Amino acid sequence: xxxxxxxxxxxxxxxxxxxxxxxxxxxxxxxxxxxxxxxxxxxxxxxxxxxxxxxxxxxxxxxxxxxxxxxxxxxxxxxxxxxxxxxxxxxxxxxxxxxxxxxxxxxxxxxxxxxxxxxxxxxxxxxxxxxxxxxxxxxxxxxxxxxxxxxxxxxxxxxxxxxxxxxxxxxxxxxxxxxxxxxxxxxxxxxxxxxxxxxxxxxxxxxxxxxxxxxxxxxxxxxxxxxxxxxxxxxxxxxxxxxxxxxxxxxxxxxxxxxxxxxxxxxxxxxxxxxxxxxxxxxxxxxxxxxxxxxxxxxxxxxxxxxxxxxxxxxxxxxxxxxxxxxxxxxxxxxxxxxxxxx
Amino acid sequence: xxxxxxxxxxxxxxxxxxxxxxxxxxxxxxxxxxxxxxxxxxxxxxxxxxxxxxxxxxxxxxxxxxxxxxxxxxxxxxxxxxxxxxxxxxxxxxxxxxxxxxxxxxxxxxxxxxxxxxxxxxxxxxxxxxxxxxxxxxxxxxxxxxxxxxxxxxxxxxxxxxxxxxxxxxxxxxxxxxxxxxxxxxxxxxxxxxxxxxxxxxxxxxxxxxxxxxxxxxxxxxxxxxxxxxxxxxxxxxxxxxxxxxxxxxxxxxxxxxxxxxxxxxxxxxxxxxxxxxxxxxxxxxxxxxxxxxxxxxxxxxxxxxxxxxxxxxxxxxxxxxxxxxxxxxxxxxxxxxxxxxxxxxxxx
Numbered sequence: 001x002x003x004x005x006x007x008x009x010x011x012x013x014x015x016x017x018x019x020x021x022x023x024x025x026x027x028x029x030x031x032x033x034x035x036x037x038x039x040x041x042x043x044x045x046x047x048x049x050x051x052x053x054x055x056x057x058x059x060x061x062x063x064x065x066x067x068x069x070x071x072x073x074x075x076x077x078x079x080x081x082x083x084x085x086x087x088x089x090x091x092x093x094x095x096x097x098x099x100x101x102x103x104x105x106x107x108x109x110x111x112x113x114x115x116x117x118x119x120x121x122x123x124x125x126x127x128x129x130x131x132x133x134x135x136x137x138x139x140x141x142x143x144x145x146x147x148x149x150x151x152x153x154x155x156x157x158x159x160x161x162x163x164x165x166x167x168x169x170x171x172x173x174x175x176x177x178x179x180x181x182x183x184x185x186x187x188x189x190x191x192x193x194x195x196x197x198x199x200x201x202x203x204x205x206x207x208x209x210x211x212x213x214x215x216x217x218x219x220x221x222x223x224x225x226x227x228x229x230x231x232x233x234x235x236x237x238x239x240x241x242x243x244x245x246x247x248x249x250x251x252x253x254x255x256x257x258x259x260x261x262x263x264x265x266x267x268x269x270x271x272x273x274x275x276x277x278x279x280x281x282x283x284x285x286x287x288x289x290x291x292x293x294x295x296x297x298x299x300x301x302x303x304x305x306x307x308x309x310x311x312x313x314x315x316x317x318x319x320x321x322x323x324x325x326x327x328x329x330x331x332x333x334x335x336x337x338x339x340x341x342x343x
Numbered sequence: 344x345x346x347x348x349x350x351x352x353x354x355x356x357x358x359x360x361x362x363x364x365x366x367x368x369x370x371x372x373x374x375x376x377x378x379x380x381x382x383x384x385x386x387x388x389x390x391x392x393x394x395x396x397x398x399x400x401x402x403x404x405x406x407x408x409x410x411x412x413x414x415x416x417x418x419x420x421x422x423x424x425x426x427x428x429x430x431x432x433x434x435x436x437x438x439x440x441x442x443x444x445x446x447x448x449x450x451x452x453x454x455x456x457x458x459x460x461x462x463x464x465x466x467x468x469x470x471x472x473x474x475x476x477x478x479x480x481x482x483x484x485x486x487x488x489x490x491x492x493x494x495x496x497x498x499x500x501x502x503x504x505x506x507x508x509x510x511x512x513x514x515x516x517x518x519x520x521x522x523x524x525x526x527x528x529x530x531x532x533x534x535x536x537x538x539x540x541x542x543x544x545x546x547x548x549x550x551x552x553x554x555x556x557x558x559x560x561x562x563x564x565x566x567x568x569x570x571x572x573x574x575x576x577x578x579x580x581x582x583x584x585x586x587x588x589x590x591x592x593x594x595x596x597x598x599x600x601x602x603x604x605x606x607x608x609x610x611x612x613x614x615x616x617x618x619x620x621x622x623x624x625x626x627x628x629x630x631x632x633x634x635x636x637x638x639x640x641x642x643x644x645x646x647x648x649x650x651x652x653x654x655x656x657x658x659x660x661x662x663x664x665x666x667x668x669x670x671x672x673x674x675x676x677x678x679x680x681x682x683x684x685x686x687x688x689x690x691x692x
Contacts, residue, residue, distance in 0.1 A: 104511070151684045159508075163683055166451075166511045170616060171676030177540075178669040182660075270515065320526055326519035334495060334512035337505065 019290045022283065026297035030078070033304045037074040038066060040308060042316065072203045077307045077321075078300040079206065080198070080262040081272055083213045085299025086220045086292055087258035088273020089280070093227040093288050094251050097158035098278070098336055102138075102259035103270030105165035109172045110141025111263035113179075116190060120179045127208045131264040135212065138260030142252060144168060193267040197320040198307050209261045216257030217296070223251055224289035231286060269322040271329020272299050278336065364636035367629050371643040378647055379425065382654040383417045387662065415548070423547040423611060424653045424667065425646040426555055428618055430608035432645020433566050435619025436626065436638050437601035440573040441594065442506060445682060448620035449485075449605035452510035455616065456517040457488025458609035459540055466536060467524045475554040481610030482603055488513060489602045542615035542668020544653055551611050558607035566600050566638055573597060573634040615652075615668040617675020618645050624682070 038050055045062045053063035084102060091100035102108050114137025115130050122129070145168055149161035176194075180187040226247045229237045237244050262269065280294040303321065306328070310319040384390045390412065394404045398413045431449065438447040449455050461484025462477050496509040525536055572593045575583040583590050605619065622645035623637065629644075630636040652667035652674075659665060 099508070148680050148684070160683070162511070163446075163507055164680060166507070167676050167679045167683065170450075170672055170679075174616070174669045174672035174676070178665050181666065181669075182663050317527065319523065323519045323523045323526075326515050330512050330515035330519065333515065334509055337508035337512060338495065 019284060019294070023290075023293060023297060026294065026301065030297055030301050030304070033301055033308070034074055034078070037077070037304055037308050038070045040311060041065070041070060068203070072206055073198050073307070074304065076198050076206055076265060077304045079210070079213060080266045080269065081299040081301070081303025082296035083217060083258040083262050083299070084269060084272040085276035085295040085302070086217060087255045087262075088299075089277040089288065089291055089295040090220055090223070090227060090251050090255050090258075091273070092277050093231045093291075094248065095158070095161060096231060096233065097161055099158055099162045099274070099333065101271060101274035101333075102255065102262075103268060104162060104169075104274060104333070105142070105145050106169040106172060107138045107141050107145070107255070107259050108263050108268035108270065109169045109176070110144075111135070111138040111260045112194060112268045113137055113172045113176045114140075115264065116176050116179050116194075119190060120183050127205055127264070131209055131212065131261065134264035135256060135260035138263065139256045141168065141172070142256055197322065198266055198303075199318060199320075205265055209265050212257050213261040216254045216261065219250060219254040220258065221292055221296075223247065223254065224287075224292050227251065227288040227292075228286065231288065267320075267322060269303070269325055271325050271333065272303055274336075275329050275332050276302055278332070361630050361633055361636045363630045364640065367640055368643060371640070371647060375425065375643060375647045375650065378650045378654065379421050382421045382424075382650055382657075383413055385654065385658055386417065388412055419549050419552050420544040420547045421650060421653070422552050423555065424544045424649045426552070426559055427544070427608045427612045427615060428622075428644075428646035428649030429563065429642045430559065430604040430645070431615060431618040431649070432622035432626075432641040432643070433563065433638055434601045434605040434608070435621075435645070436623040436634065436641040437566065437573065437597050438619070439623050440577045440634055440637075441597055441601070443577055443579075444506060445624070446507060446620070446679065448617060448679075449601070450614060450616035450619060451679070452492055452506055453514040453517065454485045454488050454492070454602060454605050455609050455614040456514040456521070457491075458482070458485035458606040459614050460484055460517040460521045461487075462610050463521050463524050463536060463540070467527075474550055478554060478558060478607040478610040482606035485602045485606030485609065486599075488517065489598060493598070540613050542613040542671070543656075543666030544612050544649075545664060545666065547612070555607060555611045558603060562600050562603050562607075563642070565596070566604070569593070569596060569600070570634040570638040573638070577632075577634070612649075613666070613668060615649060616672045617679060618648050618671055620682075621671075621675055621678055622648060624678075 035047070035050070039045060039047060043062065043065055045066060049062055050066050052058075053066045057063055057067065088101050091102065091105070092098060111134040114133040118130055118133040145161065145165050148168065149157075149164040151160075180190070180194075226237075226242060229240055229242055230244065230247060230251075234244055237247070259273070276295050276299045277291065280291050280298055284290050284294060303325070306324040307321045310321045310324045313319060380392050380395055383395050384392055388408070390398075390409055394406070394409055395413060397404045398409045399418075404410075434449050435447070438449060438452070439445060441447075458481035462481040464484075465472060465477060465480045491513060492506065492509055495513075496506045521540070525540075572583075572588050575586045575588040576590065576594060576597070578586075580590050583593075608615070622641040625644050626637050626640040630640050648671065649667055652670040656665035656667045656670045659670075
């Protein structure tokens with residue numbers, strides 16, 4: 001990047017310069033949102049006090065609030081937002097499907113069913129068990145949707161995948177509903193989570209899923225080049241000498257780790273994975289080496305802002321953030337379905 | 344099939360139906376009667392079929408409990424199941440015919456979501472309103488949803504898949520609002536609303552039967568008498584116009600009937616998905632594609648499916664009761680996927 005600034009011939013250089021600048025701007029915006037999110041809440045905590053809670057933690061009430069309630073929640077929003085956005089970008093790139101999103105293709109609902117079923121069968125399980133359950137559910141659904149979608153004429157086209165995902169979501173959520181009806185206790189434990197919420201998360205939960213999401217994120221960022229090639233079409237990628245089967249498998253694992261991990265902590269939060277990659281592509285050429293980090297930052301910002309809005313709009317009550325993202329994302333989905341899908 | 348149809352003509356109505364229709368309808372009627380008797384008889388407190396018939400005829404069975412169990416508990420819910428199934432079956436038949444889209448179903452294209460949003464809003468925000476308001480509000484919600492879908496997806500003969508995609512998106516919006524309302528209700532209300540949303544005839548009484556009945560009385564005859572025009576509309580606007588249908592007016596009427604039936608049914612029993620998808624398909628297998636025979640067949644099939652789903656839901660995991668909407672979704676979603684696969688293969692060959 002410094003090189004690009006040092007030698008300024010126009011053209012390819014500008015492409016190098018502006019994306020990295022944009023990324024820095026994005027991170028700055030993210031930090032501002034983070035500070036605002038931490039300072040927001042029922043207790044008025046002045047900014048200096050927030051800072052001192054990091055530098056000189058004195059165990060006071062306000063410091064405790066910042067460190068144990070607000071910071072974990074905001075970090076959670078960042079983590080979940082960025083992993084959902086990245087998994088959406090991976091899916092859109094790999095399947096060349098403008099409508100791909102872990103929520104729309106049913107992966108989130110599969111993870112949610114796995115979590116609900118685990119709580120129902122084994123009572124309040126530890127979070128590590130629930131995380132594994134969510135990952136397994138996500139993986140199973142992903143395989144099933146892909147399999148069903150590719151059975152239709154033309155293989156795994158965007159339309160086949162989306163419609164198969166929608167039908168599978170209907171099936172899965174009917175099972176989820178059945179379990180919740182049978183067990184009132186499971187319902188009480190889980191209903192806020194099911195609507196997609198970041199409330200009441202502590203650092204333990206964060207640390208629990210971090211390894212899964214971390215591995216998924218690293219894999220995703222490492223795959224940037226391959227996804228760019230894949231997004232030109234599988235034939236082209238093969239012609240360029242790419243091991244398409246391996247790229248597909250690793251991408252699928254990354255998607256499952258990212259999406260399943262997010263559902264395990266925050267419940268199904270829809271449409272982040274749909275909206276963010278599209279917004280990013282408005283500004284960037286189709287180069288997933290840049291798109292993926294942009295999505296990470298953009299998804300984090302979007303979910304953090306949605307969470308702030310969810311807390312502010314109906315004070316003192318709080319909305320599940322999944323509702324906020326659906327309200328923003330679903331109209332966008334309709335717009336995409338109308339404009340981007342041919343036939 | 345073309346020539347040996349039965350023709351019924353009177354001054355205002357002319358009916359031409361396939362020869363297969365009357366026996367099929369009779370057979371279905373018999374099956375449904377058996378299903379209803381079974382559904383009334385099975386449960387925590389089994390009652391012999393003979394005693395059921397006697398109770399219904401107001402004869403003494405020697406057991407005073409029978410009258411209570413049948414008349415207040417089981418019969419109304421079974422009748423509601425039957426009526427709701429009729430409404431969904433007809434509605435599905437109308438939408439599939441109108442859109443020439445074998446995958447159309449009031450549940451899949453989002454009309455049910457609109458209806459349930461409106462009904463949940465009424466339940467949560469105005470808990471004290473009388474029960475007959477619910478079908479009305481659900482109808483309004485369903486109607487608004489239909490208008491939205493129509494205007495978004497319909498540009499000169501909509502693509503079947505686009506209709507579904509738009510429906511998916513709009514359902515998500517309506518669903519977000521619905522879960523917003525549910526998250527803040529009292530837990531008892533939410534629990535009840537969940538049963539209702541999953542599509543259940545649990546705890547339905549004669550009150551629901553009678554608040555739903557007018558909708559059937561008005562709109563089922565409308566659907567039957569106008570099914571002739573559905574045949575014409577199914578062929579495309581130009582041909583329909585050539586055959587003398589007033590296309591816009593007829594389509595508006597059909598949509599109104601379909602939406603009204605689906606909306607009122609959702610308001611009575613929640614979203615019992617996929618019935619409107621399955622019933623017309625099975626109907627076409629039985630009596631062919633002529634809507635004059637198809638609509639009544641789909642109606643009876645829908646009624647039978649919901650009654651059977653209710654029976655299964657009550658007996659499969661007794662004493663725990665699954666809502667019949669869960670049963671129909673468990674059967675219907677795979678069927679939908681099958682149709683999707685078959686449809687895509689056929690359409691491109």
